[in-house]
Amino acid sequence: MKKTIKSATLVIAMFAGTTAFAQMQDEKNVTITMDLQPILQLDMNTPDHIDFVFDQIPEYIGGITKYGATTLKVSSTVDWDLWAVGTATNGGAFWDQQAKYGVGSGSLSDDQIPLQALELHQNGPNNHDAGQIGGITTDYSTAFALPLPAAAGTNCIYAAPLATLYTSPGITEKYINGGKLGSDYGSGGSYLTTATAPGVSDYYYIIDYRIVPGLPAIFPMAKGNLAAGVALDLVTTNGPGHYAQPGIYTMDVKYILMENQ
Amino acid sequence: MKIIQFTLLLFLFTNLSITSNAQCTCTQPYQPVKVPAVPPACQDLAGANIVSIGSSNVNFTFDSFGEITGGITISGSTILRLNIPAIAGPSTCRWSLYMYIDNDDDAGAGPTEWAKNVLYGTGGNAPQLNLLEVRVYNGCGTPCSAVYQTFNPLDKSCLPIISDLTANHLAGTCVPNVNGAGSYLTNFNEYTFTVDYKIVPLPAPPAAPLHLKPGQWQVKIHFDLIEEN
Numbered sequence: 001m002k003k004t005i006k007s008a009t010l011v012i013a014m015f016a017g018t019t020a021f022a023q024m025q026d027e028k029n030v031t032i033t034m035d036l037q038p039i040l041q042l043d044m045n046t047p048d049h050i051d052f053v054f055d056q057i058p059e060y061i062g063g064i065t066k067y068g069a070t071t072l073k074v075s076s077t078v079d080w081d082l083w084a085v086g087t088a089t090n091g092g093a094f095w096d097q098q099a100k101y102g103v104g105s106g107s108l109s110d111d112q113i114p115l116q117a118l119e120l121h122q123n124g125p126n127n128h129d130a131g132q133i134g135g136i137t138t139d140y141s142t143a144f145a146l147p148l149p150a151a152a153g154t155n156c157i158y159a160a161p162l163a164t165l166y167t168s169p170g171i172t173e174k175y176i177n178g179g180k181l182g183s184d185y186g187s188g189g190s191y192l193t194t195a196t197a198p199g200v201s202d203y204y205y206i207i208d209y210r211i212v213p214g215l216p217a218i219f220p221m222a223k224g225n226l227a228a229g230v231a232l233d234l235v236t237t238n239g240p241g242h243y244a245q246p247g248i249y250t251m252d253v254k255y256i257l258m259e260n261q
Numbered sequence: 262m263k264i265i266q267f268t269l270l271l272f273l274f275t276n277l278s279i280t281s282n283a284q285c286t287c288t289q290p291y292q293p294v295k296v297p298a299v300p301p302a303c304q305d306l307a308g309a310n311i312v313s314i315g316s317s318n319v320n321f322t323f324d325s326f327g328e329i330t331g332g333i334t335i336s337g338s339t340i341l342r343l344n345i346p347a348i349a350g351p352s353t354c355r356w357s358l359y360m361y362i363d364n365d366d367d368a369g370a371g372p373t374e375w376a377k378n379v380l381y382g383t384g385g386n387a388p389q390l391n392l393l394e395v396r397v398y399n400g401c402g403t404p405c406s407a408v409y410q411t412f413n414p415l416d417k418s419c420l421p422i423i424s425d426l427t428a429n430h431l432a433g434t435c436v437p438n439v440n441g442a443g444s445y446l447t448n449f450n451e452y453t454f455t456v457d458y459k460i461v462p463l464p465a466p467p468a469a470p471l472h473l474k475p476g477q478w479q480v481k482i483h484f485d486l487i488e489e490n
Binding site for chain 1: 266309310311313316317318319320321322324325326328330338341356364375378381382384385388392393456458460462463473474475476477478479480481482483484485486487488490
């Protein structure tokens with residue numbers, strides 16, 4: 001028995017000598033908190049007032065184009081959509097009339113010029129619009145065409161009343177980038193850190209504007225984006241012989257950058 | 262009869278030795294050490310402690326794109342000062358200093374993610390534990406003092422600060438990995454550690470974008486002083 005106990009003790013000592021031990025002595029803790037705020041930045045370089053003055057016949061026929069009038073630069077930490085929307089203070093679908101030229105107006109002159117008379121062109125395509133269907137186009141990247149009825153609506157601005165101004169356009173409407181569906185969006189990133197060559201980057205756009213009054217001034221290019229939609233020129237909407245009343249008209253163009261919904 | 266008794270005793274002591282051994286390897290989730298069941302070769306480092314200077318809360322707020330892409334660095338927010346009394350026992354006694362990351366076992370967080378306090382949106386991905394970069398250094402140099410390190414993206418993964426288990430580096434030598442008795446009061450450069458933190462949520466290309474989910478996220482860093490022998 002004594003020999004047994006001695007042997008066991010020897011075994012104990014052997015195990016104790018061959019294992020390592022570690023014992024905690026003290027601990028200090030630091031809590032790291034990271035506040036990641038959603039950042040959507042839209043940098044826009046543009047005059048805050050763009051004038052179209054039609055005082056010559058060729059300008060009525062061919063229209064006036066303002067090239068590169070607006071530059072848009074996007075930075076976002078979240079997925080995003082970008083669109084342009086035309087609106088006016090009257091809350092409706094027409095330009096605001098600021099002044100009327102002439103004492104009397106012809107019986108067929110109209111002071112309600114559709115917001116869609118303004119056309120946009122963006123330098124690069126919308127690369128995230130697979131879900132947009134039923135519209136004439138999904139963006140403003142088509143080049144300005146001859147002002148013929150067949151091209152009406154191709155570049156017309158999306159318009160919305162004040163009540164739904166910040167509601168994203170529908171699935172048949174135009175976006176500069178992204179679309180109505182949750183699967184159509186621009187990825188988080190910035191023009192600062194990605195390729196910024198126009199037409200290449202999702203985060204950098206150059207916008208051209210055009211208005212073609214036509215002769216007579218019926219704004220033949222005005223049309224919604226719905227492929228089977230109705231033209232919005234003054235003859236189609238109001239009847240033969242109608243034309244735009246001379247005067248000063250204004251409208252507001254908003255560029256909206258929103259987190260993808 | 263004698264043979265049977267001997268075998269039984271052997272079995273019991275084998276079990277005790279296995280359950281008493283645990284160390285942080287820093288390649289796996291941290292295993293909190295346990296007090297050994299048999300007396301160790303070294304006495305306890307009685308009175309050994311860490312004096313932490315600086316706030317126990319470090320806040321990173323990203324509210325501009327420049328900060329998202331350039332990151333935020335907070336230097337010297339945490340300073341650790343050690344007091345290690347003279348160690349009795351064999352000369353193999355030494356100490357180690359480790360840090361490990363902890364997401365508080367948040368029920369909603371995966372094992373690789375930060376714990377969420379509040380969400381500001383639904384899109385994007387939860388930040389991973391290897392997003393936080395940490396640099397620990399002192400006047401005499403720690404083994405990894407020159408660079409920012411990241412934790413393995415796994416809850417309780419750890420990084421060593423002082424961890425030489427094979428040799429004693431005595432106080433006063435001012436070499437990296439000093440791990441003998443001493444104090445910041447008498448050997449400031451060897452027993453004082455400065456901690457810098459850095460987070461870069463959106464690294465520049467060609468690194469892949471992270472698409473982090475907006476919100477307030479949280480982790481803890483534990484700094485452990487451990488007696489080794």
